Amino acid sequence: MTTVTGVGLDVERIRKDFPILSRELPGDRPLIYLDSGNSAQKPLQVIETMREHMAAHYGNVGRAMHVLGAESTEAYEAARDKIAAFVGAPSRDEIVFTKNASEALNLVAYAFGNPAGDDPRFRMGPGDEIVLSEMEHHSNIVPWQLLARRTGATLRWFPVTDEGRLDLSGIDDLINERTKIVSIAHQSNVLGTVNPVATVLARVRQAGALLLLDASQSVPHRPADFAALGADFVAFTGHKMVGPSGIGVLWGRGELLAAMPPFLGGGEMIEAVWMDHSTYAPAPHKFEAGTPPIVEAIGLGAAADYLTSVGMEAVAAHERELTAYALRALGEIPSLRVIGPTDLEARGGTVSFTLAGIHPHDVGQILDDAFGVAVRVGHHCARPLHLRFGIPATTRASFYLYNTTSEIDALVRGLHHVQKVFA
Amino acid sequence: MTTVTGVGLDVERIRKDFPILSRELPGDRPLIYLDSGNSAQKPLQVIETMREHMAAHYGNVGRAMHVLGAESTEAYEAARDKIAAFVGAPSRDEIVFTKNASEALNLVAYAFGNPAGDDPRFRMGPGDEIVLSEMEHHSNIVPWQLLARRTGATLRWFPVTDEGRLDLSGIDDLINERTKIVSIAHQSNVLGTVNPVATVLARVRQAGALLLLDASQSVPHRPADFAALGADFVAFTGHKMVGPSGIGVLWGRGELLAAMPPFLGGGEMIEAVWMDHSTYAPAPHKFEAGTPPIVEAIGLGAAADYLTSVGMEAVAAHERELTAYALRALGEIPSLRVIGPTDLEARGGTVSFTLAGIHPHDVGQILDDAFGVAVRVGHHCARPLHLRFGIPATTRASFYLYNTTSEIDALVRGLHHVQKVFA
């Protein structure tokens, strides 16, 4: 495992930052972690930042007027600055901390058809349409199903082509004057496909709708520039970008955040409370009810610092090399079928596949049992996509900055073994 | 600061578990932390558990079929067992992890008047009533204001007496056949008052309504027995019980959790997703959409272990001694007025007060500046209560297992100094 790729990324050194990667599993197996699309591992820099904050600086934020309160507030708000800079948000006040990407997506969904709001863009009722795609993660499906149930609006879907691309052929009919919002993945967590935001956005603007991007699988892996991206909302999650669990982010255009009704009510999101009504703090605080995930936000700031110090261009280039290597190597395994693009055009480092006659549950478990190779198996919270391909499940390998080509070799060896066991 | 109280609690030893308590503030001030009602400090046992999990065991929960996924899932679900045992919940499956108490309270509020549900107990519209009390925290007010706004239901309020007690005189009129839910604090975060649950519950049952207790300020401080308490829902928060930020808990009777519609939609809370509908996992997972605060739940489990090892009876007794000491000492300060009960009957270790002619903002800041005494000043997210007492703000000292009587002496010295500065 001494691969240094030629793209300016010293993987050997990076791996030392992640203590878990040198762990041995029971039975003397090394850990080969190819499940970062599910959740990424955490570098010491993140772990230590959190530990240190709890051991020496912790206090509640916003409300406290003592040294600890000031230090925690400063660190928490500095984390907001870091995240804003990391994703190229036009304003730090457009960064709302949530508990994960799912809460961020639900937050936007609950803004629609909500009698507590009055902006016409968020009105929703029978006849109104919500456009998703067949490749969405359940977290970008179920909130909209629940919204449709509450309001009587209709869900419509971008199909996915056999190659695993967004099928844009019917876009002009799909997105129309009835469309209130289009919510799609920036990058699919199964196919690896990176969707053509500009094309979709152009049609969204013509139709006068809003665009929400689920960037849970893109922000961790490539330089982000939300200002240039031009969407209305972007959701992503901390634990997939070497940050802690318990923290996610919603970015929204300031003007829209101001127009939306609040979601969760409570301390910190108010300006003043009377018994008969309340006034709300301006965004982002309006959407951060109660004590926020303080230490988690601070840890996420450290994660952004870490990724920036490595360089997101270098991370992307490294993953591209790994993906090319993996597509080549997996392509040589008999009866292995990749679900998703098999070229490097607009795709990230996530490769899902099936092995003829062997259930992915068995593939994943044997890989783990025999070789310590951790992949994800199942429908990866994207069951409609699997239904579309007529398969119950896939095996998914997903790569990150700390992975190496020799780990992909181990995966391939493992798959040969799986085929032997179940022959 | 070498006080050992006579109630079997070795404060000196306990203080060593909390690294932050031996920190010096700028200007050589010791830290005297009397703001645990706002957020508690964290013992090494919690900090280390979290660090160790991230450094050696972390994976996503529920969905992963590899060693790390199994270890994380085991630790996460074990935390649920620990919390269930800590609060005496009839079943572990009734413990829902949220991001804080505020989310837990909102979760229940969003179950009402929700077209995605069909249980009559959660129907809500014009004519229906929601009963709160004047002493509620904003997190137990704003969610209900938003609900009233969405549904047309009416908010009604328990008054508070001059002594800071729940005024039960009008309870039979207040809680009636129109009442759908009564939601009150188990212990006030300003007054320290512990509310008479049994009396309220009896009337709630007569009226056929539901009872939600906001136990954010009681669970951290006294032995809890939810089964005996008999409420329908109880909400509390991790960061006030020496646990991490980013984690809260909703306990609900299993039968009610089953009857409620889901709140946040996404991965992990589903059974199966089709394009046109979804089926949901049974509680608690139904209410845990997306990647949960994994490491935070595990940290909270460690916090429960820590408190159990100290003994909640001993914690309560220790706080009782501190409260008696503080009420006596503060009572001797000229022109200091305690807002809330001045005896020990049904009250916890939270003492709020005003100093004639001096704004609490100034009190708090001078205490911090000159003596390192951290108290909270303002309306403590309970503005209606302060309006009720005709004051904009109070200064609040709140005690926990690691506090000592000499810290209360320091507070008293500080208050004398404040009076000198502003004389």
Add this chain to the structure above:
Amino acid sequence: MIAESMYQELILEHYKHPQGRGLREPYDAEVHHVNPTCGDEITMRVRVGDGGKIEDVSYDGQGCSISQAAASMLYELASGSTAGETLAVVDEFTRLMQGRGKVEPDEDVLGDAVAFAGVAKFPARVKCALLAWMAYKDALVRSTT
């Protein structure tokens, strides 16, 4: 393969050489169960004779090795026992599977089915192991009422 593996020899053996597979006549009840989270499915028939004796358990289905092996193992354990006896085994098996890897299995009751103990640590696999057993329990209830 390591000791804690869920792929005990016995499980693979049952997967590769399933016992009693195939739907047969006569039967008293037939059920079809699906695990919606992973798509595994099974059709199961039960034939109960005098004194509650299980005369035949026949099944067909598709899914991972765990779900298939569990069906085969069930066939072996149930054949020739009484309904009451098998229900005790089903209960113990369920308890083991839902114990999150913390329950000590009762080998006397479970027999070869203890081989599934390793599965209990993986919540996502528990349903695979239980699919056939739940279907059996359901079919039994239907056949006797």
Add this chain to the structure above:
Amino acid sequence: MIAESMYQELILEHYKHPQGRGLREPYDAEVHHVNPTCGDEITMRVRVGDGGKIEDVSYDGQGCSISQAAASMLYELASGSTAGETLAVVDEFTRLMQGRGKVEPDEDVLGDAVAFAGVAKFPARVKCALLAWMAYKDALVRSTT
């Protein structure tokens, strides 16, 4: 009292001996501002003379020492300056207050008001410091339009 204290001598001095306090005539505009989060309030009057010269700033209100001292300091800084000059100071003061303790204050512009730098670290106090200054800005706008 330590160096980083927000209670600089100067602030306490202004709090105990407020300059220019009390509502006076004549004035061009009067405003009443409230900080709903903490209940602080202020009434402020402005009188603008020829060439935009601030002829009087008079005020009354209640609140913590920070909000009261800020009003007194504002009175001193504004009196005798032109509207344009004072707006530049208000802007710099606002920038300092909203800088979360990270903004280097421009002493040349702020003069004695740099004493408030320590307040910027406490978000809950920033509004106290700004109350009078925002009211002044508001009154100025109203008096000239």
